[in-house]
């Protein structure tokens with residue numbers, strides 16, 4: 001696996017946070033560790049590599065209209081499975097969902113989604129509140145992170161991936 005010093009630090013931070021959350025919420029520490037260490041495995045792949053996999057390995061072709069931010073988890077899990085030989089479905093799902101979340105997430109997927117956001121190297125408005133919620137109530141931490149991320153993306157005028165909106169509708173929006 002090749003990656004920058006900064007990304008290596010991030011990945012180790014996510015592992016540390018994921019292990020702490022796994023212990024707190026009764027998830028497999030080993031799975032949390034493996035998922036954390038591999039969640040950004042494909043982050044430095046070229047767009048051409050992602051396009052090749054999307055076009056040839058049965059992915060939804062609408063993905064071609066997105067970029068690395070959406071591909072590195074959703075499609076990145078394919079590289080983790082086929083290059084690293086990790087076949088555990090729970091781990092692969094956690095990698096797939098770590099950026100956008102999903103309306104339904106396993107305990108491990110929630111842990112990786114939240115750990116990616118709160119790892120010790122993160123420093124942005126709201127991270128302290130996210131860390132506080134993560135220890136108290138994992139579901140509240142998922143909801144908080146989802147809302148913060150959506151607000152951040154809207155503030156940048158970037159397109160919102162439909163799954164990100166589905167996650168918001170499930171975890172944040174109130175029904176009327």
Ligand code: DGI
Nearest residue numbers: 040069070098099100116153158159160161164
């Ligand atoms: O890979 P990391 O930087 O550790 O974190 P990440 O995988 O959670 O997020 C990667 C990037 O993806 C981050 O800059 C936010 C962005 N992102 C998340 N949801 C969406 C998104 N970008 C767009 N355009 N649309 C989304 O729905």
Ligand code: FE
Nearest residue numbers: 039040073099
């Ligand atoms: Fe990521």
Ligand code: FE
Nearest residue numbers: 098099116117
């Ligand atoms: Fe994230």
Ligand code: FE
Nearest residue numbers: 010039040116
């Ligand atoms: Fe990450």
